[in-house]
Amino acid sequence: MMKETEFRDSLGTVTGEGKREWIYPKKPSGKFHNARIFVSILLLGFFFAVPFIKINGHPLLLFDFPNRNFVLFGTPFGPQDFHLFVIAMIAFIIFIVLFTAVFGRIFCGWACPQTVFMEMIFRKIEYFIEGDASSQRKLNEAPWTGSKIIRKLTKHSVFFVLSFVVANFLLAYIIGVEDLKRIISEPPSQHMKGLAAITLFSVLFYWIFSYFREQACIIVCPYGRLQSVLLDQDSIIIAYDHKRGEPRGKIQKNGSSSNGDCIDCELCVDVCPTGIDIRNGVQMECVNCTACIDACNMVMKKIKRREWLIKYASLNQLEKNSRFRFTPRMIVYSAILLLLVSVLAYSLSIRDDFSITVLRTPGLLFQDQPGEKVSNLYDLNFINKTFSGFPVSVKLENRAGEVKLIGPDIYAGSLANIDAKLLVIIPKEDLTTMNTKIELGFYSADNLLKIISTSFLGPVKEKAE
Numbered sequence: 001m002m003k004e005t006e007f008r009d010s011l012g013t014v015t016g017e018g019k020r021e022w023i024y025p026k027k028p029s030g031k032f033h034n035a036r037i038f039v040s041i042l043l044l045g046f047f048f049a050v051p052f053i054k055i056n057g058h059p060l061l062l063f064d065f066p067n068r069n070f071v072l073f074g075t076p077f078g079p080q081d082f083h084l085f086v087i088a089m090i091a092f093i094i095f096i097v098l099f100t101a102v103f104g105r106i107f108c109g110w111a112c113p114q115t116v117f118m119e120m121i122f123r124k125i126e127y128f129i130e131g132d133a134s135s136q137r138k139l140n141e142a143p144w145t146g147s148k149i150i151r152k153l154t155k156h157s158v159f160f161v162l163s164f165v166v167a168n169f170l171l172a173y174i175i176g177v178e179d180l181k182r183i184i185s186e187p188p189s190q191h192m193k194g195l196a197a198i199t200l201f202s203v204l205f206y207w208i209f210s211y212f213r214e215q216a217c218i219i220v221c222p223y224g225r226l227q228s229v230l231l232d233q234d235s236i237i238i239a240y241d242h243k244r245g246e247p248r249g250k251i252q253k254n255g256s257s258s259n260g261d262c263i264d265c266e267l268c269v270d271v272c273p274t275g276i277d278i279r280n281g282v283q284m285e286c287v288n289c290t291a292c293i294d295a296c297n298m299v300m301k302k303i304k305r306r307e308w309l310i311k312y313a314s315l316n317q318l319e320k321n322s323r324f325r326f327t328p329r330m331i332v333y334s335a336i337l338l339l340l341v342s343v344l345a346y347s348l349s350i351r352d353d354f355s356i357t358v359l360r361t362p363g364l365l366f367q368d369q370p371g372e373k374v375s376n377l378y379d380l381n382f383i384n385k386t387f388s389g390f391p392v393s394v395k396l397e398n399r400a401g402e403v404k405l406i407g408p409d410i411y412a413g414s415l416a417n418i419d420a421k422l423l424v425i426i427p428k429e430d431l432t433t434m435n436t437k438i439e440l441g442f443y444s445a446d447n448l449l450k451i452i453s454t455s456f457l458g459p460v461k462e463k464a465e
Contacts, residue, residue: 012276012285013285023213023214023273024133024137025123025133025271026132026271026295027127027132027133027271028271029298030290032290032293033291036110036120036289040119040120043116044120047113048169050173051169051173051177051180055073056387057387058071059176059177060073060074061073062176063174064174064175065174066174068082070085076385078385078417080355081351081385084351087340087347088344091337091344094336097333098330100227100231100235101230101235101329101330102235102236102330103235104227104231104235104237104288105223105224105227105286105288106236108217108288108289109287109290110288112287114217115287117166117209118213118214119273121162122159122162122210123273125155125159125162126155129151129154129155130151133270139151160202160206163202163206164202167198167201167202167205168180168184170201171183180194183198214274214275217287218274218285224285224286225284227284228284231282232327234315234316234324234330235314236312236313236324237286237288237312237315238278238290238292238293238310238312239278239311239315239318240268240279240281240309241309241310241311241313241318242279242318244261244309245260245309246260247259247260248260248263249262249263249264250263261300261305261306262279262309263299267295267296267298267299268296268310269292271291272289272291272292273287273289278292278310292310293310293311293312351385353384353385353386354382354386354442355381355382355383355385356380356383356452357380358440359454360376360378360457361378361379364376364377365457366456366457366458366459369425372428372429373425373427374425374427374431375424375425375426376456376457377406377421377423378421378422378424378454379419379421380394380410381417381419382418384412384413384414384416384417385415386414386415387415389413389414390411390412390444391409391410391412391444392411392444392449393409393410393443394410394422394441394442395440396426396438396439396440397438397439397451398437399426400426400430401425401430403423403424403425403440404423404425405420405422405423406421406422406423407420412444424438424440424456426438426456431456434457434458435455435457437453437455438453438455438456439452440454
């Protein structure tokens with residue numbers, strides 16, 4: 001006899017012998033599925049349109065991981081902004097924790113790229129070419145004929161072309177659409193790395209969407225496993241109302257039944273893209289795709305019973321008929337998230353367009369110069385966080401003296417990170433202490449960019465007798 005919890009001891013996509021159990025989900029339909037199609041169209045439109053959107057000639061979004069340069073909504077961020085990235089990532093993680101604690105795994109079913117591409121593009125193409133679940137199963141079990149070869153070759157060719165398109169757009173988010181155009185239009189020998197990246201992504205996406213499929217959610221993605229610690233009795237999940245549905249049983253010929261509303265048709269299982277039975281309760285494999293809700297509602301309509309036997313609800317709502325409440329844990333998560341977002345917003349508000357660091361060269365004191373003058377050597381690091389390039393000059397602001405650049409003049413190019421040497425020369429008579437505060441003004445033409453304070457070392461004056 002099967003244990004009631006045996007489904008938790010193994011994956012539904014793996015047989016007892018450890019082999020892959022291929023999932024043939026029945027084609028979904030219903031109000032929730034139509035809503036997901038609408039959301040997916042918006043998300044896919046955003047994904048394919050963003051690389052072409054420019055703000056003042058620069059990309060709306062760019063994630064140049066190799067060079068650690070990022071553009072978010074037209075604003076550039078470089079390696080010097082790493083602390084902002086850390087704060088943003090922590091805030092994002094807390095947001096996921098809070099969102100999951102309240103709404104369960106709704107992101108996976110409605111907005112996750114894996115689900116959107118798999119269920120809304122690749123799976124629909126498969127339905128169009130090979131038919132619904134039963135037709136696909138028969139086709140795979142049938143011997144190889146000319147018709148089967150054509151259908152399989154057509155499907156996998158379309159899958160690879162789509163994977164190639166997705167790979168190109170993903171690369172556009174990393175290197176920019178202009179560089180991608182050059183990789184595509186210029187001779188392959190000039191862009192071997194870019195072509196290798198496109199090929200690698202194309203093969204990877206093709207393998208995921210043609211073979212790996214739901215295993216990406218069940219085996220690779222850690223989000224499902226985190227549900228056990230993120231969810232509680234008040235989290236909104238896709239749940240089967242067992243109080244109303246049990247005991248299960250078929251409807252009698254005369255239409256009467258002493259059983260619950262569930263007629264054990266198993267349509268909720270047939271449409272599930274991960275092959276689980278939602279009636280077994282909360283499971284790691286559930287991606288909240290709502291296919292089971294639509295299937296069950298359709299059956300309830302046909303047998304003239306109340307809909308929403310499977311629905312969005314918390315366990316407390318099902319067991320105690322209680323309303324949704326904001327738990328203490330949710331309040332704590334919200335407070336932490338608000339604090340992090342506030343810190344991030346403040347950090348962004350005080351973020352300068354330039355980062356200038358001036359440090360006296362280590363290991364050197366002062367140097368005597370002709371004309372009773374003293375010099376100090378400084379290391380300059382100038383980071384331009386803007387897309388505009390401009391020349392930079394340096395002046396001594398708070399006392400007499402001069403500043404000399406050792407090397408070529410400074411030109412801060414777009415998103416440039418420049419290192420240079422400065423020699424600051426001050427008359428000895430103006431130095432009253434060994435350590436004197438000086439101010440260096442950095443200018444672009446006549447526009448003051450920033451004033452940096454640092455210290456200047458000089459000789460100690462001998463006391464008069």
